[in-house]
Amino acid sequence: MTPLYHDLAGETVAVFGGGAVGSRKAAGFDEAGRIVVVSPEFDERVRELADERDADQREADERDGDEGPDGPSVELVRAAPDADAVAEWIDRLDPALAVAATDDAAVNAAVESAALDRGILVNRTDVSGGRDPGSVVVPATVEDDPVTVALSTGGTSPALAKALRERIEAEIEGAGEMAALSGEIREELKTAGVAPEKRREAVRRVVRSRGVWKGLQKGRSNGRQEADTVIEEVLDR
Numbered sequence: 001m002t003p004l005y006h007d008l009a010g011e012t013v014a015v016f017g018g019g020a021v022g023s024r025k026a027a028g029f030d031e032a033g034r035i036v037v038v039s040p041e042f043d044e045r046v047r048e049l050a051d052e053r054d055a056d057q058r059e060a061d062e063r064d065g066d067e068g069p070d071g072p073s074v075e076l077v078r079a080a081p082d083a084d085a086v087a088e089w090i091d092r093l094d095p096a097l098a099v100a101a102t103d104d105a106a107v108n109a110a111v112e113s114a115a116l117d118r119g120i121l122v123n124r125t126d127v128s129g130g131r132d133p134g135s136v137v138v139p140a141t142v143e144d145d146p147v148t149v150a151l152s153t154g155g156t157s158p159a160l161a162k163a164l165r166e167r168i169e170a171e172i173e174g175a176g177e178m179a180a181l182s183g184e185i186r187e188e189l190k191t192a193g194v195a196p197e198k199r200r201e202a203v204r205r206v207v208r209s210r211g212v213w214k215g216l217q218k219g220r221s222n223g224r225q226e227a228d229t230v231i232e233e234v235l236d237r
């Protein structure tokens with residue numbers, strides 16, 4: 001498996017099965033344009049998610065300007081397609097990604113084959129390993145915007161993926177602020193025409209500096225001050 005980050009902006013994700021697993025997967029695609037969950041019954045979690053998204057959409061409609069809601073629409077479609085009917089649903093929804101999360105292996109297999117026939121990405125939640133090209137695994141993820149860590153055990157041990165994710169959560173605290181600060185510094189040094197070697201050295205030192213990480217905990221300007229000291233040391237050499 002090759003890890004890649006996929007841009008789902010504006011795309012549809014079709015989730016078959018609205019139980020515990022389908023709900024968790026649906027909640028993870030917050031960059032997508034539209035999430036459609038097809039299921040005869042829906043977990044409380046996915047019902048709440050749909051309600052929240054609905055309220056966000058209404059708020060966005062009431063606001064002035066064209067600023068849209070922050071996340072995708074979540075539509076719950078009450079249906080239980082059998083294996084033969086799944087392909088039609090996929091044609092109708094035209095998703096970029098289909099998630100097979102029902103408790104019926106034949107339906108999940110039909111979602112997988114219909115998606116693969118059409119060149120649509122597919123996530124089969126009820127099997128590990130033995131995947132066809134085009135199938136994807138949902139990793140455990142940690143986010144401190146714009147930093148994201150995605151973690152997979154190659155399907156061997158999802159429980160371990162979850163446990164490691166919990167550890168990394170603490171480890172990357174503050175990484176979002178560090179990304180913003182070091183990104184800004186990187187651009188400034190480029191604009192100032194600092195020689196590439198010195199510029200790279202300065203940025204490498206800033207992101208490794210305990211002083212800058214600590215400073216950022218107190219606020220952006222504290223972090224910036226610490227970073228300026230590190231940068232001066234590099235530039236003065």
Ligand SMILES: C[C@@]1(CC(=O)O)c2cc3[nH]c(cc4nc(cc5[nH]c(cc(n2)[C@H]1CCC(=O)O)[C@@](C)(CC(=O)O)[C@@H]5CCC(=O)O)C(CC(=O)O)=C4CCC(=O)O)c(CCC(=O)O)c3CC(=O)O
Pocket residue numbers: 024025028123124125126127128129136137138139140141151152153154155156157158159160161162165
């Ligand atoms: C292959 C994969 C396909 C896919 O879904 O993409 C898959 C498959 C299966 N999971 C199963 C079980 C569990 N899955 C979890 C949890 C998570 N599972 C996730 C991903 C993946 N699960 C993909 C591989 C990821 C990798 O490579 O590591 C995570 C990371 C992401 C997410 O789902 O959001 C999320 C943690 C999120 C987080 O918290 O960060 C727990 C833990 C718990 O519930 O506490 C259990 C119970 C304990 C256990 O069994 O380990 C079963 C057996 C079902 C059965 O027994 O019937 C199968 C099917 C099989 O193994 O055949």
Ligand SMILES: NC(=O)C1=CN([C@@H]2O[C@H](COP(=O)(O)OP(=O)(O)OC[C@H]3O[C@@H](n4cnc5c(N)ncnc54)[C@H](O)[C@@H]3O)[C@@H](O)[C@H]2O)C=CC1
Pocket residue numbers: 016017018019020021022038039040041042043079080081082101102103104107124125126158
């Ligand atoms: N990948 C993962 O992380 C995990 C995967 N699993 C696997 O995922 C599957 C689902 O697990 P849960 O969500 O816990 O089960 P669940 O029983 O809570 O949910 C299954 C859902 O599928 C719906 N469903 C049944 N037939 C359907 C059809 N024809 N079309 C659409 N929806 C249909 C049911 O109404 C139910 O809402 C299981 O097969 C299990 O082996 C289980 C745990 C974790």
